[in-house]
Amino acid sequence: MCKQCESKPVYEFTNKRKLCKRCFIIYFQKKVLYTIRKFNMLHKTKVIGYASENIFRDVVLSNILEFISEKSNLKIIKPNKKTDKIAVSSSLDLEAEEILNILIQGKIRNLECCLPVVENFIKPLYLFLDKEILLYATLKDLKFKKIKKKGNKITKFLNETEKKHPEVKRAIVNSLLKMYNF
Numbered sequence: 494m495c496k497q498c499e500s501k502p503v504y505e506f507t508n509k510r511k512l513c514k515r516c517f518i519i520y521f522q523k524k525v526l527y528t529i530r531k532f533n534m535l536h537k538t539k540v541i542g543y544a545s546e547n548i549f550r551d552v553v554l555s556n557i558l559e560f561i562s563e564k565s566n567l568k569i570i571k572p573n574k575k576t577d578k579i580a581v582s583s584s585l586d587l588e589a590e591e592i593l594n595i596l597i598q599g600k601i602r603n604l605e606c607c608l609p610v611v612e613n614f615i616k617p618l619y620l621f622l623d624k625e626i627l628l629y630a631t632l633k634d635l636k637f638k639k640i641k642k643k644g645n646k647i648t649k650f651l652n653e654t655e656k657k658h659p660e661v662k663r664a665i666v667n668s669l670l671k672m673y674n675f
Contacts, residue, residue, distance in 0.1 A: 504628060507659040514632050521629045525557050525617050526564075532675065534578070534615040535567065541615075542572025543580040549630045550582035550618060552637040556630075557617055576613075583616040586623040586651075589662035592669055593647050607669055622662065 495502050495513035502511035512520055529535055543558060545551040558569045558580060572579050588607050595603045605611065609619040618626060630637060644652070654661050 503632065518632055522560060524620060528620050529617055532609040534610055534617065538567065538577040540568045540570060540576045541578050541580050542570050542576035544572060547638045548640060549627050549637045550584060552635045553626050553630050554580055554582040554618060556633060556635055578613050578615050581614050581616050582618055584618050584621055584623050584626055585662050585666055588619065589651060589665040590647055592665050604669060608673060
């Protein structure tokens with residue numbers, strides 16, 4: 494049961510804490526706001542642009558940007574006009590994968606591209622696993638194209654390791670953030 498509402502849970506954290514639909518949506522939105530504040534993503538920003546391919550991450554990003562614009566005076570547009578920042582729908586899964594790819598290739602200088610803010614690109618979904626983003630899209634009844642992702646060896650390795658050792662993707666990303674003093 495959800496601790497706050499005593500309702501049927503839809504999500505369980507690795508620490509066994511459970512959330513119902515309403516509490517999960519609130520948790521997700523609060524965590525996005527936390528991510529934006531923590532990494533100072535919207536400093537001196539008036540216009541945010543984004544691209545959408547209608548996959549679950551992009552649809553959730555669009556929904557979240559609308560949520561943010563309701564709470565502030567930010568203008569959200571598709572990036573074909575002048576924008577201050579461009580939002581990218583990158584997740585913890587994608588970032589952990591990219592970090593490992595870069596380390597395996599020995600191109601350590603390229604690690605900066607895996608940070609939550611890179612020049613004028615921001616990643617509001619940076620701290621979320623794909624399964625959390627997909628659950629949010631499902632709970633909010635957002636429409637998106639379902640695609641089958643072909644995983645490479647690193648993706649398969651990470652997903653198998655995550656099953657045995659939850660939080661490994663988060664640990665990889667947190668190690669990068671620690672290297673760059675975030």
